[in-house]
Amino acid sequence: PRVKGLNGYDYYLYQGFFYAPFFLEGLMAVQECFNPQSTDIFVASCPKTGTTWLKALTFAIFTRSRLSGSTTSSLLAKMPHDCVPLLEYDLAQNPSNRDLAIPLVSTHVPYSCLPKSIISSSCKIIYICRDAKDAFVSLWYFLARLQMSKNVEPLPLEEAFELFCNGIANFGPYWDHVLGYWRASLEFPEKILFLTYEEMKKDTAAHAKKLAEFMGCSFTLEEEEGGEVQKIISMCSFEKLSNLEVNKNGKHRLDTPIAIQNSFYFRKGEIGDWANHLTPEMGARLDDIMERKLKGSGLKLPR
Numbered sequence: 001p002r003v004k005g006l007n008g009y010d011y012y013l014y015q016g017f018f019y020a021p022f023f024l025e026g027l028m029a030v031q032e033c034f035n036p037q038s039t040d041i042f043v044a045s046c047p048k049t050g051t052t053w054l055k056a057l058t059f060a061i062f063t064r065s066r067l068s069g070s071t072t073s074s075l076l077a078k079m080p081h082d083c084v085p086l087l088e089y090d091l092a093q094n095p096s097n098r099d100l101a102i103p104l105v106s107t108h109v110p111y112s113c114l115p116k117s118i119i120s121s122s123c124k125i126i127y128i129c130r131d132a133k134d135a136f137v138s139l140w141y142f143l144a145r146l147q148m149s150k151n152v153e154p155l156p157l158e159e160a161f162e163l164f165c166n167g168i169a170n171f172g173p174y175w176d177h178v179l180g181y182w183r184a185s186l187e188f189p190e191k192i193l194f195l196t197y198e199e200m201k202k203d204t205a206a207h208a209k210k211l212a213e214f215m216g217c218s219f220t221l222e223e224e225e226g227g228e229v230q231k232i233i234s235m236c237s238f239e240k241l242s243n244l245e246v247n248k249n250g251k252h253r254l255d256t257p258i259a260i261q262n263s264f265y266f267r268k269g270e271i272g273d274w275a276n277h278l279t280p281e282m283g284a285r286l287d288d289i290m291e292r293k294l295k296g297s298g299l300k301l302p303r
């Protein structure tokens with residue numbers, strides 16, 4: 001089945017989730033034949049929930065311990081999305097589209113649709129999610145900027161909101177995406193680390209340490225005392241990354257079917273910006289949907 005999507009593409013419903021055609025093609029390819037390295041770490045998320053930040057942090061944390069000295073130069077020169085390849089696009093096109101010395105791969109694929117090879121191997125998954133209202137507003141702006149860069153009128157916000165509330169978004173329904181990883185994280189806590197954007201914002205240092213520990217490259221006492229954690233947090237902050245030349249307008253992310261400017265991945269980086277764009281009624285409606293969908297799961301997303 002096909003439905004009208006949010007950005008000029010039809011979305012296809014496949015195994016309970018919606019996909020733009022190029023992502024569905026990529027997903028089917030990796031479901032068939034992707035083999036992770038047993039040491040791989042997957043950065044998983046629904047789009048617009050903090051993927052870019054988490055990629056930057058995991059990349060910086062990993063490279064600081066194994067490839068000393070190259071962290072800063074890499075993140076200064078390369079967009080976080082070009083440091084960590086996307087399973088259903090970059091690796092679907094060519095499995096060798098990665099640097100094997102860096103065991104990081106990202107994915108937006110819902111847990112239940114991941115290639116079985118990932119589930120059954122010993123590789124780890126770090127999942128990030130976010131308040132649904134902020135995720136929706138972030139998504140709408142991202143798609144609107146993308147459409148406008150192609151001189152196409154964006155879908156009105158109200159229309160996009162209606163679709164989102166009906167579960168229609170790339171890799172949506174949003175709540176099912178979150179629930180899939182949440183339940184799996186309860187079942188396999190050593191394999192899956194479940195994070196929220198809001199908690200990461202509140203205490204980034206504690207989360208950077210938690211990430212390092214989960215990834216198997218904890219900060220040493222000397223590193224902590226030497227300010228390494230703070231250095232990484234600052235390097236990966238919204239202010240720092242969004243002001244880097246490589247992340248500003250004009251630089252296009254490599255390899256995507258739709259040319260995406262790097263700057264589109266950096267908008268405000270704040271919690272609660274939804275209130276500047278949605279009416280209180282729209283906010284209450286999405287809260288109500290999320291509450292009903294998450295009921296009984298034990299998960300309460302911070303707002």
Ligand code: A3P
Nearest residue numbers: 048049050051052053138237238266267268269
């Ligand atoms: P907003 O649109 O609310 O500003 P993703 O990376 O999953 O595409 O999510 C994009 C969202 O993360 C955007 O949110 C973007 O501004 C925010 N973001 C990008 N880099 C960030 C960073 N280093 N720290 C915090 N938020 C960041």
